[in-house]
Amino acid sequence: MFSIKTLQSWLKTTAIISATSLSFGANAGLMGDSVEGALSTGNQTITTQFSSPAIVDAGVEFEGVMTDVFNQVWSISVDIADTSFSVSITESTRNGDGNVSSGNDLLMISLWDLVAVDEVILTDYTCSSTGSSCDWGGNNSHLATLDYTPTSLSLGFNALYDGETYTFSTLSQADVPAPLTIGLMLIGLAGVRAARGRK
Structure with missing residues (x-):
């Protein structure tokens, strides 16, 4: 006994x-990880590709530029934090009125070499254009696809409006006690x- x-x-x-x-x-988190990233599109032109790989730390990890069929120039940035990341989209040729829509492959963002990401969810969407772009977009998310594996992530957008910011949270099994x-x-x-x- x-x-x-x-x-x-x-x-x-x-x-x-x-x-x-x-x-x-x-x-568990992404801080300090080396992450790869790329932009792609179905029918537009990527004029500046992401510089890859990037080490996750304070500040923006990836910046790229896309020119659409209407010659609008779009800047896309990805800022990765420990358990979240944000995608910011701005257009520089129409003073806050930039917008374009197309299929689900209008703009695609791919990230890979992630460490132990088991779930990715969209947690916030904002649009704060200096013009009327956000009004035309209805202040709604234009995220068409969100696919992920534990080591990769793919986002597809079917419309872009100047001033959009998407915020995503990443969860891993290590974040939840067994x-x-x-x-x-x-x-x-x-x-x-x-x-x-x-x-």
Whole structure:
């Protein structure tokens, strides 16, 4: 049989191990990773391709330029953070009135060599043009496709409006504690509470 002291010691050790496991899971992210990126399009012209690879740190990782069939010039930037990234789209030839629409391959952004990204979700969309571009776009997202694997991501847009910013969150399995870890943590916390109650 176990003595109360042995059980208390085991429960305290379990609590420490569980807390350590949770802290390691919270550190998963993209900061410091080397990431590849590229722009592509179905029927427009990529005039400046992303410079790749890029190291994820503070600031914009990728910048590129696309010229559409109406000679509007679009600047596309991707700013990657630890667990999120944003895509900003601006047009420089029509003073805030730039817009173009086409099929789902109007503009495509690909990122790869990502580390442990299990899910990517669109969490915010804003449009803040100096002209009337956002009004024409209805202030709605024009993200047509969002495909990802643990190491790659592909975004497709069917329209572009000057002043758009898309914000995405990335989740990995390491961000969510495994059920076994949660159970061990609860047992450990119960042991700590029991140990305090017996003093």
